[in-house]
Amino acid sequence: MSSQPKPLKTTLATLQKVKSRGEKFACLTAYDACFASILSEAGVEIILIGDSLGMVLQGHDSTLPVTMKDMIYHTKCVKRGNKGSLLMADLPFMSYASETQTLKNSAALMRAGANIMKLEGGAWIANTTRLLTERGIPVCAHMGLTPQSVNRIGGFHVQGRDTSQAKLIIDEAHMLQDSGASILLLECVPRHLAKSITESLEIPVIGIGAGPDTTGQIMVLHDVLGISTITPKFVENFLIKSKRGIPGAIEDYVRAVKSISFPADEHCFD
Numbered sequence: 416m417s418s419q420p421k422p423l424k425t426t427l428a429t430l431q432k433v434k435s436r437g438e439k440f441a442c443l444t445a446y447d448a449c450f451a452s453i454l455s456e457a458g459v460e461i462i463l464i465g466d467s468l469g470m471v472l473q474g475h476d477s478t479l480p481v482t483m484k485d486m487i488y489h490t491k492c493v494k495r496g497n498k499g500s501l502l503m504a505d506l507p508f509m510s511y512a513s514e515t516q517t518l519k520n521s522a523a524l525m526r527a528g529a530n531i532m533k534l535e536g537g538a539w540i541a542n543t544t545r546l547l548t549e550r551g552i553p554v555c556a557h558m559g560l561t562p563q564s565v566n567r568i569g570g571f572h573v574q575g576r577d578t579s580q581a582k583l584i585i586d587e588a589h590m591l592q593d594s595g596a597s598i599l600l601l602e603c604v605p606r607h608l609a610k611s612i613t614e615s616l617e618i619p620v621i622g623i624g625a626g627p628d629t630t631g632q633i634m635v636l637h638d639v640l641g642i643s644t645i646t647p648k649f650v651e652n653f654l655i656k657s658k659r660g661i662p663g664a665i666e667d668y669v670r671a672v673k674s675i676s677f678p679a680d681e682h683c684f685d
């Protein structure tokens with residue numbers, strides 16, 4: 416019997432079933448057809464065409480310079496290589512500041528091949544979330560550290576460490592679920608906060624730097640392969656660990672997420 420994971424055809428219903436069974440799912444970013452094919456063959460349930468491409472592909476120091484043109488181009492590339500993963504695309508900085516922009520830009524990314532839009536923000540994206548979901552476009556709400564707000568936050572710091580900030584994140588997570596979000600993504604929050612939000616929401620929660628208790632885990636592809644210029648605490652280099660080349664490293668990441676051996680204590684914030 417082969418030990419290779421089978422390619423998946425993932426939908427939002429698949430992810431909801433994973434949550435209801437108390438299991439985990441694996442997500443990674445990709446920006447081209449070649450890596451999209453490797454990721455979906457390895458059993459990655461969600462491929463994110465992330466605006467992190469501004470940092471890892473284009474060499475910027477933030478995601479702010481990424482344009483709709485960039486996102487459409489990379490979404491089309493990923494779509495061509497995908498073998499059944501759910502494709503999530505980031506709405507880039509300032510592309511969802513008005514209703515008209517949101518609808519036009521989401522339609523363009525859905526036509527390019529995305530299955531779900533990811534938007535950063537809290538209460539202020541509740542109306543946008545409703546606007547999109549009522550028109551058949553699913554939404555993943557990205558909370559905690561929201562890199563498009565790096566200038567307001569003042570750096571890439573852990574969010575939700577003090578009680579009032581944690582309460583705000585919990586309240587806004589519920590507001591976004593009630594507004595129709597299908598998935599919540601939590602970036603760089605204490606593990607106990609991610610655990611309590613995951614347990615109290617009905618929708619699946621994806622974590623990055625949020626501990627082992629979320630329904631899914633996501634990482635930036637370049638971090639997992641150890642080729643990023645910076646290595647945050649929550650990153651693990653699976654290419655070095657695996658010694659089986661890139662496809663083997665991705666399969667090991669998927670296995671580690673599903674068996675909850677990643678993230679380990681050393682990757683978590685308290």
Ligand code: KIV
Binds near residue numbers: 444467600635
């Ligand atoms: O753009 C991206 O890659 C992301 C991940 C960090 C979740 O938003």
